[in-house]
Amino acid sequence: MTHCTPDSLIPQNLERVNLVGLSRDQLADLLTGWGERPFRAKQLWHWIYHRGETDFDRMTSLGAPLRERLKAQCTLARPEIVRTQTSEDGTIKWLLRFADGNEAEMVYIPEDDRGALCISSQVGCTLTCRFCHTGTQLLVRNLSAAEVVGQVMVARDTFGEWPSPIDESRMLSNIVVMGMGEPLYNYDNVAGALKIIMDGEGIALSRRRITLSTAGVVPMIERCGEELGVKLAVSLHAPTDAVRDQIMPINRKYPLAELMAACRNYPGANNARRITFEYLLLKGVNDSDEDARALIRLVEGIPCKFNLIAFNPWPGSPYETPSVARLEHFSRLLNDAGYSAPIRLPRGRDILAACGQLRSDSERERLSRHKARLAQGIGDDHAPDA
Structure with a gap:
């Protein structure tokens, strides 16, 4: 299995990455890329999906430096x-x-x-x-x-x-x-x-x-x-x-x-x-x-x-x-x-x-894009957006 690297998970424009939706492997790759031990990914997974926590400060089993880095670079955004x-x-x-x-x-x-x-x-x-x-x-x-x-x-x-x-x-x-x-x-x-x-x-x-x-x-x-x-x-x-x-x-x-x-x-x-x-x-x-x-x-x-x-x-x-x-x-x-x-x-x-x-x-939004494409003389094959 090919895992996402930490660099691919963190956008280069410094926008915070949403941890919700990452697989176990992706979460582990992110934390090990930061130099954290593998068990930290399991702890973070537990906080996100078992406890439903949305505040990194309340993830008390994680060390303070890790919590600060998570706050700075990550989010737990819902719709x-x-x-x-x-x-x-x-x-x-x-x-x-x-x-x-x-x-x-x-x-x-x-x-x-x-x-x-x-x-x-x-x-x-x-x-x-x-x-x-x-x-x-x-x-x-x-x-x-x-x-x-x-x-x-x-x-x-x-x-x-x-x-x-x-x-x-x-x-x-x-x-x-x-x-x-x-x-x-x-x-x-x-x-x-x-x-x-x-x-x-x-x-x-x-x-x-x-x-x-x-x-x-x-x-x-x-x-x-x-x-x-x-x-x-x-x-x-x-x-x-x-x-x-x-x-x-x-x-x-x-x-x-x-x-x-x-x-x-x-x-x-x-x-x-x-x-x-x-x-x-x-x-x-x-x-x-x-x-x-x-x-x-x-x-x-x-x-x-x-x-x-x-x-x-x-x-x-x-x-x-x-x-x-x-x-x-x-x-x-x-x-x-x-x-x-x-x-x-x-x-x-x-x-x-x-x-x-x-x-x-x-x-x-889809119709607006469609009209814009037509105005530019670009066809629309109605293919699903990725």
Whole structure:
């Protein structure tokens, strides 16, 4: 493994380096480059990720000279909370601002005995799914590992869940990478953040409590399973290529046959660790009895379950929500075939925090750059920003 050198970690313009998001190896390289003994990196890791400390002066197990150097050259920056909205059902949505002024949204969904934190992986989204509000926002850029793990740290700050509980009584019991963006198009940063989150001496959230959702970036699915081992959710939303091509353009690149093969081969998938197929029901588009039967044929042989989601309207959306009777009948058809297929209750609709409703205003920067490039006669290939 190639480690970052201390010189590469400290920008030459003397800006302070953010320690949040650095791997164990990067943190160790930084401190050993300063002449510190290796165990200091373990102590610092404990302060950052187990205790959630933001003040170097309070890291009392570190010597005073090291604390002074850390204060002078480093920071422990989190994303800034710009706006907090609380739904009548208890769902909380935060608008977070990053150091460059870009923004993304994060959602906490409370349950009776736990709570799931839905985090974002991009500002905007690489994809343009027709039913998704986030998909109407052009991709601005990928989030860094610091910005991904920083979302979890902001939520822990908010709920006062430092130091990391050793039991599972925490409010933030689960993480779903289902917010803004396609995480497998930002794999390296998302993987780096999740490895920090799963580290037993840090945030210490078990991989069985983390779910990563993808629209179907087939080449990255196996790597995700082998390297991270988290639960996989696939945004399926159609049982045929004809329908999926219409509502999810990514299907033209990775059609259903390739996606289903990747799901069948997902490392560790079994009846105890079933793949979740997210299925958003759109009135008159993918909610017929024949659609249900085609769906059953499509997933045959895959250890899986379904999350059925009623379409959550957003301003200007072109689709309608099926009736409750239609939702329930669709669910029964899947149940009768032996699949768990609960209808997910919409959460946070009143604050646009439900599935497919997240969106920020950061596309303005992307559009400004696009217009500037056009003015200079430079084409725009819409490639994701690194």
